[in-house]
Each structure stands twice: as structure tokens, then as C-alpha cells.
Amino acid sequence: MEFVIEKKKIDKWLDDLKKDFKVIDIRGKALPAKQYFLPPKQKTFVFNKKTKKLSCPEYKKEFLVFGLGLADLEAMTQLDEIMEKPYSDFFYWQKRNKSLIIGLVDESIEVAPGGDVILEKITDQQYRALILTDKGKAIIKDEFFDKKDKPSIKNYPQPDNPFKRMLLDSELLAEAVKWSLNHKIWDKLGEQCLGCGICTYVCPLCHCFSIEDQVSLDNKECSRCRQWDACTLPEFSKVAGGHNFHKTIKQRYYNWFYHKFVRAYHEYGKSQCVACGRCRENCPAGIKISEVLKEIVDDYKKHLSAI
Amino acid sequence: MVPKVAIYDFTDCEGCEVKLVSIREKLLILEKRIDIVNWRLGQEDNKPGPFDLTIIEGTPITQHEVDLLKKLRQDSKVLIALGACATLGGIPAILDKKERAKWYKKIYGEEYKPRGIDALPLSAYVKVDFLIHGCPIDENELIRIFQELLAGKTPAYRGYSVCFECKQANNPCRIINGQPCLGPITQGGCGSICIKGGSPCYGCFGLRQEANVKGLVEVLQGLTDKKEIERYFTMFLSRAFDK
Structure with a gap:
């Protein structure tokens, strides 16, 4: 039925x-x-x-x-x-x-x-x-x-999404992104990325947040708030005392990829990406994230075959 | 101990002080925790320093105002700039100096000796402890900064871009739609009020920490010509553009 x-x-x-x-x-x-x-x-x-x-x-x-x-x-x-x-x-x-x-x-x-x-x-x-x-x-x-009982059912095929196909092999993605640390693409992205954080806000899976405490104006109550953070922002990797683990956009951008494709694979067995395409559609700097990933994977494969 | 607070203004439209008044009942709560000993716009009975906190709106454009600013710095433990004129030079700093020189001659004659001083942020003259940005300032940000100060904390700048609040407001992205906008390099806290109203962000909240100005200029070059980009930056961020 x-x-x-x-x-x-x-x-x-x-x-x-x-x-x-x-x-x-x-x-x-x-x-x-x-x-x-x-x-x-x-x-x-x-x-x-x-x-x-x-x-x-x-x-x-x-x-x-x-x-x-x-x-x-x-x-x-x-x-x-x-x-x-x-x-x-x-x-x-x-x-x-x-x-x-x-x-x-x-x-x-x-x-x-x-x-x-x-x-x-x-x-x-x-x-x-x-x-x-x-x-x-x-x-x-x-x-x-x-x-x-038996309604007529037409077939509406899902459009072919090469990015989605790439996500099927999350082990390869994890290896490739890990390997890419010294890849020249991060230098280019470090200059291109505006660090606005939009890609992480529109991502249905990005979930990093920061904590902020407030004391009310009348001094009667204190509250703890959490709000979305974005790994491209300079405060993201700053700790008490002022040390910053990822000082440049280049490092922070890599960290975003590392979390999504390397750490996520080790922690949950899959990439934290569903190929929805929002980060690409919404990036004011026009960074095509799926293509970045493709370039890394292609170069990693070349690297493997050269060994 | 109740901190002694002074509120001064130099050349500006006084709109940010109006914003302070417009927090209404919250101003009454605030007034119980601070002692406003000097506020030209708000009260008649004003006392001289020293002050625990001095809030200054506007930018000095006469020698008298510059001298007063330096004296206020000496008399104040904490000095805070209120609004874009004080924090960035604001509207008075938009002025085109070449045009000014031309009109001086035309209106007042060759003999005229100008007395005005170029509009600069307060920080060009004295050490400023914190900048409350905005043209005008945002009430919620003002309250947040008072909360931080009264709790004995060092106020923090917003570490995110206007885009964070703009996305929350569900505004269509101007840049993606081919219209210039300085939101990605501008510090948040304004609630993306201009974009909500159909206007671009001109950066009145100042540059976000480590803003990629060069990267944005490259993006804008794909949308419009150099002169137009310069016009966007001359509103509030001309000092960032010159770099």
C-alpha cells in the first residue's frame, strides 16, 4: 500500500x-x-x-x-x-x-x-x-x-554528479588530502579565499562552534552562548594566551579539508561532505571546491603511479 | 565603585549618540551602574575630569578639537571611540582634497589660509583602547561592549565577517549576483542591515582581523571598474585601500 x-x-x-x-x-x-x-x-x-x-x-x-x-x-x-x-x-x-x-x-x-x-x-x-x-x-x-495499491511510478533518474562519485571512495580522499599538505594549490587558495566563512555556514555538516560568556547589563545573570565558528577565520585556531595554531588562511583552508576528509574518515569512516554543492554556489571568491578536491585526488594518483 | 564616564563629541552628525539614547530602558539600567559626569548632548550639569571611561564620537578637524582629544586622553583611564567617524575617519574623511583646494581658491580667493585639519580616526592622535564601529553604531553591539567592560573584561572585536549575519538574514549574496560588496572583509556585528535594505556593505564596521583586501579587490575587478571599486573603499576603508 x-x-x-x-x-x-x-x-x-x-x-x-x-x-x-x-x-x-x-x-x-x-x-x-x-x-x-x-x-x-x-x-x-x-x-x-x-x-x-x-x-x-x-x-x-x-x-x-x-x-x-x-x-x-x-x-x-x-x-x-x-x-x-x-x-x-x-x-x-x-x-x-x-x-x-x-x-x-x-x-x-x-x-x-x-x-x-x-x-x-x-x-x-x-x-x-x-x-x-x-x-x-x-x-x-x-x-x-x-x-x-499500485500507483503508476515514473522513473526520475538522479543527475550524474561526478563529485558524489568521488565521495564513494572516502579512503582515497582521506589519503589524498593528507598527502596534499605541501601541494601548491593551498598557496593559490590562501590568496584567493576571502576567509568570510560562508562555505562553512552553508555546509550542512560543518558543526564547529565557539563559546562566548556574557554578564547581563543589570549584573543579575551570566549566560553561556555558543555560536558557529568558521575554520577560515583567524580566531578559529587561537587559544588562551594568544597562540594561533593556524596562522594563515592557507593553513586554515587546509585544515577545513583535513577535518572534512581526513579526520572525519578516521573518526566516522566517511567524509563529512554530501556533495550538495552549496559551498561552491555560495563562495564569493568563486572557489570551486569540488574541482580543488579533484585536482588533489588526480595529483595523488599520479604520485602513486610514479612510485 | 561606580565608574565615572564622560561622553564627548567632535565633528560628526551625533547620530551614534542618538543610538546610545535609543537603547532606552537599557540606558536607565546602564545609568545605575555608571556615573555619567560629563555629556554635553545628554545633560546640563557637566564636570571636568579625571574620568574612568571617556567615550568619544566624531573626528577632530580643528586644532582646538585635537588639543581637547589629547587632554581627554590624559584625563581618562580608558578611551573608547564611538562610531565610524571616530574609529575610521568616517563621513568627514570622504572629502576629496584636490577638490577642496580648488573650491577654497574659487570661493575664498588666493589669499585664504585654510584652518581645517584633515579628518582622521582618533587613533591618529592618541592611543584608543577600543573601537565601537558603525555608521551608525549597532545598539546590541554597544550593549555587549558595556557588558564586557562592566564585567571587568577586555572587550573583544567580532572575529567574523558581515557574511555570517548576512547568511542568517537569508539575503541573496550581492557578489554572487554580480554586485560589489565589502561584506567579506568587514567585521560583523551590524546584523547586515545595509544588505537587508538593498544596499551594499561599505565597510563601516572596519576591517575584520586579517581581512584579505587584495583577494576581494581581485573579485571586485571581475564585477566593475577600478574607479567604482575605489569609490566603494573611499566611504570608510580608504586607508585599507591605499595599502
């Missing part, structure tokens, strides 16, 4: 869901879905100087994030893993546990990459619901979905 929704009914369904959930439609948003679970700026806890008590903001209302594509869904599954291992990130899960993730995918799905429900395009006017969790099951209402 399949649950099929007419394309034109999707918005009405979302309106209906607003009765029970805060509905966030991420279509057309510059920042990826991570922003709702790991916000750009977040107060983690507050200390009241008078009562000497700590309090933590609570999130009561369930919310629903709608409109994730295939790469975004895959990224959320991976981000969940990062936020679970080796230590569970309390503040992330505080929000994540209150949420539902609904995918909207215009290509035919081979393996469902994550989320609670995915609407998969089956004809030009229809989507079918792939129900992946109990939470997801509860929001599929008869009012909007038709039960069909």
Missing part, C-alpha cells in the same frame, strides 16, 4: 500540520537544516547570581522541518551521528528530539537516506510518502493522502 499526495495538496497539508507543529519550510533558505538544531547563535545556559542556580532554555513545542533534498537528508543522518558520538550533544538533541524531518525529493530514491517522511516524486503531479519512523506515520492523514 502506497500513500500518494497530489503536488498541489502539499501546501495545504503543511498548513494543516501547522495546527500541531511549528512548521519550517527550508526551500529557498541560504542556510541548511542544521541551523534549527545547532543554531548560529544559541544561549546554552544561564546562571542567576542571586539564586546561584543554573537554568537551561526549554523547547516544548514540536517542530517540523520540511523540504530537504536527498543530500540534505543524508547530511542530517550524518550530523545526528556526529552529535551522538563520541559524546551526545545535549543542546543539539534537546531540539532534535522535538523535531520531525520531511524530505521533498524530485528524483527517484534508491535508498532512503534519512528523515521521518520523504515525499518522492512519482509522476509530474504526484508524490508518494516514504514513511521511515512512527513519528512520520502519525502525520500521514487520509485527508491529504490517497491509499493506492
Whole structure:
């Protein structure tokens, strides 16, 4: 049995869901879905100087994030893993546990990459619901979905993405990026990169943050905030006492790649990249990250064959 | 002990002081923790120094103002520049010196001896302990810096570019759409207010630490001509462009 929704009914369904959930439609948003679970700026806890008590903001209302594509869904599954291992990130899960993730995918799905429900395009006017969790099951209402035994299903092939193919061999990527430390490409990127941090903000998997403490203007409470950091920024690798581990953009840019492709491979067995293409689309300096990676891999292969 | 605070202004539009007033009820909270002993714009009863903290808006463009700035430095434990005129030279520093010389002659005649001094940031004359950037300043940043000072901390500059807040505001990126913008090299804290309103970033929050000015100029050269790029930089960051 399949649950099929007419394309034109999707918005009405979302309106209906607003009765029970805060509905966030991420279509057309510059920042990826991570922003709702790991916000750009977040107060983690507050200390009241008078009562000497700590309090933590609570999130009561369930919310629903709608409109994730295939790469975004895959990224959320991976981000969940990062936020679970080796230590569970309390503040992330505080929000994540209150949420539902609904995918909207215009290509035919081979393996469902994550989320609670995915609407998969089956004809030009229809989507079918792939129900992946109990939470997801509860929001599929008869009012909007038709039960069909054998609906007609057209094939919408996923566009060929050479970058995605490259990610399949994350071991090779890890070796290549590690090897590339002295590659000339980093000198070029060190000059080209504006260090604005956009690539990390728009990345659905970048999750580094910095901590900032504040004392309120009336001196009654102190709070600890965390906010997104970006490894290309000069403060990123600075420690107490002023020492900076990565003094130049070149070093910091390499570190970004190292974290995504080398460290991530050793820690989680895969690259922290889903080939969504956002970093490339949003880079004001026009750096094509997929091509950077390709150049490194090609040169590494040449290096291997020359040995 | 309640710190003694003075607020002075040199040549400018006084808009950043208006921003200070516009924090409204927060100004009343702040006023309980500090003693504003001298504020020409805000009160009638003003006392001379020494001061624990002096906040200066505007830029000196007469010898009298320069002398006063130097005296205020001597009289103050901490001196903070308020707004782009004080931190970068701001609007008065946009002036084209060649044009000025031409008009001096035309209006006042060959004999005229100019008395004005070129607008420069306060730091060109005295040591400035912290810069509260902006044209005008941002209320939340102002409050943050007061919070830091009153907590006994050394205030920190924003380590990120305008782009961080611009992406959060979901603004379409100007540069990607072929329009010049100085956001990537400019310090954040403004909430990307100009870009939100459809204007480019002209860098009134000053350069971000270790900003790649050369890299951005190269990007801008692909979007517009040299004269236009120079015009963008002359708004607030002419000193960065000259380098």
C-alpha cells in the first residue's frame, strides 16, 4: 500500500500540520537544516547570581522541518551521528528530539537516506510518502493522502554528479588530502579565499562552534552562548594566551579539508561532505571546491603511479 | 565603585549618540551602574575630569578639537571611540582634497589660509583602547561592549565577517549576483542591515582581523571598474585601500 499526495495538496497539508507543529519550510533558505538544531547563535545556559542556580532554555513545542533534498537528508543522518558520538550533544538533541524531518525529493530514491517522511516524486503531479519512523506515520492523514495499491511510478533518474562519485571512495580522499599538505594549490587558495566563512555556514555538516560568556547589563545573570565558528577565520585556531595554531588562511583552508576528509574518515569512516554543492554556489571568491578536491585526488594518483 | 564616564563629541552628525539614547530602558539600567559626569548632548550639569571611561564620537578637524582629544586622553583611564567617524575617519574623511583646494581658491580667493585639519580616526592622535564601529553604531553591539567592560573584561572585536549575519538574514549574496560588496572583509556585528535594505556593505564596521583586501579587490575587478571599486573603499576603508 502506497500513500500518494497530489503536488498541489502539499501546501495545504503543511498548513494543516501547522495546527500541531511549528512548521519550517527550508526551500529557498541560504542556510541548511542544521541551523534549527545547532543554531548560529544559541544561549546554552544561564546562571542567576542571586539564586546561584543554573537554568537551561526549554523547547516544548514540536517542530517540523520540511523540504530537504536527498543530500540534505543524508547530511542530517550524518550530523545526528556526529552529535551522538563520541559524546551526545545535549543542546543539539534537546531540539532534535522535538523535531520531525520531511524530505521533498524530485528524483527517484534508491535508498532512503534519512528523515521521518520523504515525499518522492512519482509522476509530474504526484508524490508518494516514504514513511521511515512512527513519528512520520502519525502525520500521514487520509485527508491529504490517497491509499493506492499500485500507483503508476515514473522513473526520475538522479543527475550524474561526478563529485558524489568521488565521495564513494572516502579512503582515497582521506589519503589524498593528507598527502596534499605541501601541494601548491593551498598557496593559490590562501590568496584567493576571502576567509568570510560562508562555505562553512552553508555546509550542512560543518558543526564547529565557539563559546562566548556574557554578564547581563543589570549584573543579575551570566549566560553561556555558543555560536558557529568558521575554520577560515583567524580566531578559529587561537587559544588562551594568544597562540594561533593556524596562522594563515592557507593553513586554515587546509585544515577545513583535513577535518572534512581526513579526520572525519578516521573518526566516522566517511567524509563529512554530501556533495550538495552549496559551498561552491555560495563562495564569493568563486572557489570551486569540488574541482580543488579533484585536482588533489588526480595529483595523488599520479604520485602513486610514479612510485 | 561606580565608574565615572564622560561622553564627548567632535565633528560628526551625533547620530551614534542618538543610538546610545535609543537603547532606552537599557540606558536607565546602564545609568545605575555608571556615573555619567560629563555629556554635553545628554545633560546640563557637566564636570571636568579625571574620568574612568571617556567615550568619544566624531573626528577632530580643528586644532582646538585635537588639543581637547589629547587632554581627554590624559584625563581618562580608558578611551573608547564611538562610531565610524571616530574609529575610521568616517563621513568627514570622504572629502576629496584636490577638490577642496580648488573650491577654497574659487570661493575664498588666493589669499585664504585654510584652518581645517584633515579628518582622521582618533587613533591618529592618541592611543584608543577600543573601537565601537558603525555608521551608525549597532545598539546590541554597544550593549555587549558595556557588558564586557562592566564585567571587568577586555572587550573583544567580532572575529567574523558581515557574511555570517548576512547568511542568517537569508539575503541573496550581492557578489554572487554580480554586485560589489565589502561584506567579506568587514567585521560583523551590524546584523547586515545595509544588505537587508538593498544596499551594499561599505565597510563601516572596519576591517575584520586579517581581512584579505587584495583577494576581494581581485573579485571586485571581475564585477566593475577600478574607479567604482575605489569609490566603494573611499566611504570608510580608504586607508585599507591605499595599502
